[in-house]
Amino acid sequence: MTHPSNSNIDIVKSNTSKIExxxxxxxxxxxxxxDHxxxxxxxxxxxxQPKIMPxxxxxxxxxxxxxxxxQAVFEGMKAFKDDAGKVWLFRPEENHKRINISSARLAMPEFxxxxxxDGLEALLKLDKDWIKPGVGNSLYLxxxxxxxxxxxxxxPANMYRFMIICSPAKAYYxxxxxxxxxxxxxRSADGGVGFAKAAGNYAAQFYPTSLAQEKGYQQIIWTDASTHEFLEEAGTMNIFFRINDTLVTAPISDRILDGITRKSIxxxxxxxxxxxxxxxxxxSEIKEAARNGSLKEIFGAGTAAVISPISAFEHGNEVFELPEMENAYATMFKKELLNIQHNLSDDKHGWRREVK
Amino acid sequence: MTHPSNSNIDIVKSNTSKIExxxxxxxxxxxxxxDHxxxxxxxxxxxxQPKIMPxxxxxxxxxxxxxxxxQAVFEGMKAFKDDAGKVWLFRPEENHKRINISSARLAMPEFxxxxxxDGLEALLKLDKDWIKPGVGNSLYLxxxxxxxxxxxxxxPANMYRFMIICSPAKAYYxxxxxxxxxxxxxRSADGGVGFAKAAGNYAAQFYPTSLAQEKGYQQIIWTDASTHEFLEEAGTMNIFFRINDTLVTAPISDRILDGITRKSIxxxxxxxxxxxxxxxxxxSEIKEAARNGSLKEIFGAGTAAVISPISAFEHGNEVFELPEMENAYATMFKKELLNIQHNLSDDKHGWRREVK
Known part of the structure; x- marks a missing residue:
């Protein structure tokens, strides 16, 4: 069945659903x-002509x-369903801006x-049964x-394909x-593509990450390539440090992704x-803070994982275990973010966008 | 028609050829x-099971x-035909070694x-009519x-595809x-993937190269990411400088590709x-050498282009035109390389491999 949507998207619906x-x-x-x-x-x-198809x-x-x-760039975003069955996106304009920033750096056309x-909304309307209500559930886009x-x-190529695929998700880590x-x-060089969600940035991290995993670490926090003295990001997450009650994070740069979860936090x-x-x-500051007890938390922030508390880090063959925190910022911010995303709290910054 | 080759490759031949x-x-x-x-x-x-198919x-x-x-790596190599109709590869074991070095860095399995x-040879036997004799002609693999x-x-993925495709070529530039x-x-960071023929390394160069092209330059010679004070490679070519009669080139590193044309030169x-x-x-040395006349040549070296003489460079808004050289090294080395590749001269280092 083919018909134009409001935004003139050609839609061919799937005859059957895999959801069962x-x-x-x-x-x-x-x-x-x-399904679509x-x-x-x-x-x-x-x-x-934009199209939706099985x-x-x-x-x-x-x-x-x-x-x-x-030449490949991507975005990660999520749709949520509230208890009344309404479907929500979180700051989707930011993802649109960023995929175009990524594309421009890779000499690809802006979308x-x-x-x-409109493509996101039309797709979500068709596949809304795949979004389960309840905090922690989402449809990853x-x-x-x-x-x-x-x-x-x-x-640079003269032909490109823009696509959106959707995958139901529980918590990532x-x-x-x-x-x-x-x-x-x-992970990236000054003057390079680290700020872009460029496919090649991810493949480049797999081998070093596999070495870290052999040592019992799930992730690497990348440092600047020139000196390895400054902490930057984790490749799929930005990184926050809580020193006493202050939250510290690296500035965005041409090496560091401008994370939407990061700026929301x-x-x-x-x-x-x-x-x-x-x-x-x-x-050196983080190691010293870990030694003197002022380092209270480290957590990663990204769309897939939302917020991932970090329990320990290694540097220079020294392992630092972080304390278990009551009233952790990671817990507080994760709850606040999820509440906004799931329409359970006020949205004073206008971050939610209903899919009608 | 399907039959096993000597090396147990399943071969399905094309019924027709596009060569006409x-x-x-x-x-x-x-x-x-x-065709294959x-x-x-x-x-x-x-x-x-390895396969050859249309x-x-x-x-x-x-x-x-x-x-x-x-997660994508590649190689570039060429097959040549001599005047007797024999088909030759140039140092193919080096390409095999290097694709595995690239794969390992991207957490991909070695081939x-x-x-x-055997795959190369079986493919070249089927498509040998696509290799034209004559210096300058080749089949790019x-x-x-x-x-x-x-x-x-x-x-890292658990499933990969290795392929070889072949494209007839004249001179590249x-x-x-x-x-x-x-x-x-x-182009690349210390501790990054610049030494690998990783797909993402190329997309990252397209935008800066397009800016260079707007200024009238076909290529960029990349410098180290930390200081931009040292010349490294050109992205699709290694770079040689002739100062008086001495040939100077950067050492390979984790930022610079170990070029087969480079090491042959x-x-x-x-x-x-x-x-x-x-x-x-x-x-600074190259600019000074250009000013005092001791810089005689710059040329790029790579499989596709073989050797590309460079006629001018810009740095710090200053343009340096290089002299026209008689007895240029670029000309001499290109001729020697092509003669070896096309079976027109002795091959004292055993670089040629006949495809029988």
């Missing part, structure tokens, strides 16, 4: 996808540039805001853009996270009169 | 592909990790040497590996190349009693 086969209590992150997907191709210098495998030429030169937001042009010369501070490997901290310092964070 | 439709005198690099391709999947912890588009899940996290070499597992969690020395943007220089210095190359 899904065990929503036992979801592995990122492996189950909903959004697709829009960039050809001849412009974005073509979720399916697609054909690509072996010479598609994404396979060879990594129109109305296509982005993955907009991404890839270079499809079949040509292996090392230059289970248990507390132990991290290694990077001393040898690096900074705002919530201000709302709660929690002092925040956005500044360079020396490894 | 190809204008070999007017080839655009990387847009025309031969080599495919081998990594599933359940091991490389499966060149064709393939289906991928939208959640295939290559689209999201950039077996016999599959790599593109082995690559991509993560195919359909799951968008940010971790036409005319002399003008370059910009990087002052703001960077270093060997040819030694064979020709040309002094070679492999050391850091300060921007």
């Amino acid at each position: 086969n899904v065990d929503f209590d036992n979801l592995t992150f990122g492996r189950t996808f909903t 997907m959004f697709v829009c191709d960039f050809i001849d210098g412009k974005w073509q 979720y399916q495998a697609m054909t690509f030429e072996p010479s598609a540039r994404v396979f060879h030169y990594g 129109p805001k109305d296509y982005f937001l 993955r907009p991404f853009v890839i270079a499809t042009e079949p040509a292996i010369s090392a230059s 289970s248990g507390k996270v132990r991290v290694l501070f990077a001393e040898k490997y690096s 900074i705002q919530l901290a201000e709302d709660n009169n929690v002092p925040v310092e956005v500044r360079r964070v020396p490894v | 439709n190809v204008d070999f005198d007017n080839l655009t690099f990387g847009r025309t592909f031969t 391709m080599f495919v081998c999947d990594f599933i359940d912890g091991k490389w499966q 060149y064709q588009a393939m289906t991928f899940e939208p959640s295939a990790r290559v689209f999201h996290y950039g 077996p040497k016999d599959y790599f070499l 593109r082995p690559f590996v991509i993560a195919t597992e359909p799951a968008i969690s940010a971790s 036409s005319g002399k190349v003008r370059v910009l020395f990087a002052e703001k943007y960077s 270093i060997q040819l220089a030694e064979d020709n009693n040309v002094p070679v210095e492999v050391r850091r190359v300060p921007v």
